[in-house]
Amino acid sequence: MTHALARLLLKYFFKSSCVLSKLFIHQFVPKHKPTNQKDVNLLKEFILNSKKLMVLTGAGVSTESGIPDYRSAEVGMYARTNHRPIQNIDFHKYASVRQRYWARNFVGWFRFSKMQPNFVHFYLSDLESKGKVHSLVTQNVDGLHLKAGSKNVIELHGTGYRVLCLDCNATYDRHYIQDTLRANNLIDFEQTSKMMRPDGDVDTPQEFINNFSVPTCESCGGILKPDITFFGDNVPKHRVELVRATVSSSDCILILGSSLSVFSGYRIILQALEENKDVCLVNIGPTRADKLIQFKIEAKCGDIFLKVKI
Numbered sequence: 011m012t013h014a015l016a017r018l019l020l021k022y023f024f025k026s027s028c029v030l031s032k033l034f035i036h037q038f039v040p041k042h043k044p045t046n047q048k049d050v051n052l053l054k055e056f057i058l059n060s061k062k063l064m065v066l067t068g069a070g071v072s073t074e075s076g077i078p079d080y081r082s083a084e085v086g087m088y089a090r091t092n093h094r095p096i097q098n099i100d101f102h103k104y105a106s107v108r109q110r111y112w113a114r115n116f117v118g119w120f121r122f123s124k125m126q127p128n129f130v131h132f133y134l135s136d137l138e139s140k141g142k143v144h145s146l147v148t149q150n151v152d153g154l155h156l157k158a159g160s161k162n163v164i165e166l167h168g169t170g171y172r173v174l175c176l177d178c179n180a181t182y183d184r185h186y187i188q189d190t191l192r193a194n195n196l197i198d199f200e201q202t203s204k205m206m207r208p209d210g211d212v213d214t215p216q217e218f219i220n221n222f223s224v225p226t227c228e229s230c231g232g233i234l235k236p237d238i239t240f241f242g243d244n245v246p247k248h249r250v251e252l253v254r255a256t257v258s259s260s261d262c263i264l265i266l267g268s269s270l271s272v273f274s275g276y277r278i279i280l281q282a283l284e285e286n287k288d289v290c291l292v293n294i295g296p297t298r299a300d301k302l303i304q305f306k307i308e309a310k311c312g313d314i315f316l317k318v319k320i
Contacts, residue, residue, distance in 0.1 A: 045310070049307045101235060116192075130315055138162065148166060175232045178229050263282045295308075
């Protein structure tokens, strides 16, 4: 084991809530085969041959921190529950939907905000500090790449750590909104749920929801919404253009833990291939781009990066 890898392991085990995370990791990571040396060599060579590597991460990276994804076979939210993500149009249209969302998100925030980066997050941060990772685009809204120390991060679908006013565009820190919610509802309600969703939503008693007071903008009284691209909504145009420019300025694209089912991620690959860039994908299970790309590795991201020594 190299000194650099040893430092990464120590950073992971001590800085992350490792004991808590391990209680959930295996529950949310799909079944997978052991990593083989051929794939380790392929990934290492791909990274070393790149001069301006762009990394795209999906939910398959965060599952190793104990945050479930939606689509994984057997362990994803779609496979285990009848729950479906909130639709953007419903949040805008119905006060009852907003009340339900904020009540459940309030409860889920206690655990969601305490989630910590795993080895993959720290490994990518380390690669950035070494000049190997040029930029990182994530489909996740959990802020774990930033917690791990990555700097050049584009949060494609937004972040659960920021709240926006839909009327005047005022912004709020999610921790501040949590304090406001607790004060307005005169409660200190903390609940741990194994059914937490990728955006922090959890199952909550209906009576609690019915009596919950939702937050409003302090500037104009408008509707507040997390800065997250809900299902049925579009990624903001300025962010799409930023990602497009980032892809063009990179020479290789590495996709980690994403099935690319959502078009906002898939179009990154289409653009990269159109611009004749090398693309490598590491994921458990099939992806939307399997027939398009040259390098596909079936592996758990944490397992293979543990063996890729750079």
